Amino acid sequence: MSLKLYGYWRSTASYRVRIALNLKGVEYEYVPVHLVNNGGEQHQTEYTRLNPSHLVPTLVDEDEDIMLNQSLSIIEYLDERFDNEYRLIPEHRNERARVRALAQDIACDIQPLGNLRVLNALKGNFEASQDDVAKWAAHWIELGFNGIEKRLQTQAGKYCFDFDVTMADICLVPQVYNAKRFNVDMNKYPLINKIADNCNLLDAFEKAKPENQIDASA
Numbered sequence: 001m002s003l004k005l006y007g008y009w010r011s012t013a014s015y016r017v018r019i020a021l022n023l024k025g026v027e028y029e030y031v032p033v034h035l036v037n038n039g040g041e042q043h044q045t046e047y048t049r050l051n052p053s054h055l056v057p058t059l060v061d062e063d064e065d066i067m068l069n070q071s072l073s074i075i076e077y078l079d080e081r082f083d084n085e086y087r088l089i090p091e092h093r094n095e096r097a098r099v100r101a102l103a104q105d106i107a108c109d110i111q112p113l114g115n116l117r118v119l120n121a122l123k124g125n126f127e128a129s130q131d132d133v134a135k136w137a138a139h140w141i142e143l144g145f146n147g148i149e150k151r152l153q154t155q156a157g158k159y160c161f162d163f164d165v166t167m168a169d170i171c172l173v174p175q176v177y178n179a180k181r182f183n184v185d186m187n188k189y190p191l192i193n194k195i196a197d198n199c200n201l202l203d204a205f206e207k208a209k210p211e212n213q214i215d216a217s218a
Contacts (some may be wrong), residue, residue: 002063003028006047007056008035009213012111013071014057015174018213020075022204023165024082032215035116055117072100072107075167088167095161102148102160102168106175110144113137114178138182141175145189148172152191158198165199173199177210 005021005028007014021028033056034041041047042054051058051069059074060067064081068074079088090096112118114137122128122136155161160168176196179186186193199205210216 002061004031004060004062005029006031006033006050006058006060008033009210009216011035011056011116012114012174012178013055013107015177015208015210016071016107016170017057017059017074017078018208019170019173019205020078020088020167022207023086023088023170023202024078024084025086026078026082030214032213034215072103072167072171075170079167088165088170090161090164090166098155099161099166099168102151103171105144105148105151106171110140110175111178113140114182134182137178138184141179141182141184142188144175145179145184145192149189149191152195156191156195159195165202169195169199172196173205 003021003026005014005017007017007030009032018030033047035056038044040054042051042056047058048054050060050067053069055069057071057074058067058069059077061077061081066077068077075088090099119133119137122133123130128136152160157163159165160172172192173196176186176192200209206212
């Protein structure tokens, strides 16, 4: 099998890439990288060779002799590499820009502030309690969702952009999963909730859920 995805079951960025692979109908080998066990397997020599940033995911395409990190870059690569009828990035430049903007609202402005290494630093370097850490993560999710909910009022249909699943939906659903982990009141975000529910009815999203991965743990 030419494609390998190195990831972690509860990693938001890995979750995004799993959804994209499933939507594109691409077979791949999933290689778990546990971010907690053994001091974090992302720091081990073998994985560091693949991704010196010590983060997941990493996609290895042996046929194309390429290794990629950064979930949005991977998703765009998959969309172009497997150019079938199911497009994750619209062809029209205006729509393409809007999809990328919403995806980056999540992947650049919300998710990194709740990343595991940030939360660990809050506890280890700044003596934050677990409750403080949860409130920190919830705060940034809510701040981001406040803007996204308003933006969706002018563009959403069944999904973030009318009736086609795009990279924006691929980013939104894992962030909703995170929001629920950190006890964000999702009743404040009816459009986000509706879109996430619609996405999760699709087999590609169901298969990609963290609890359905081979490395899922309590």
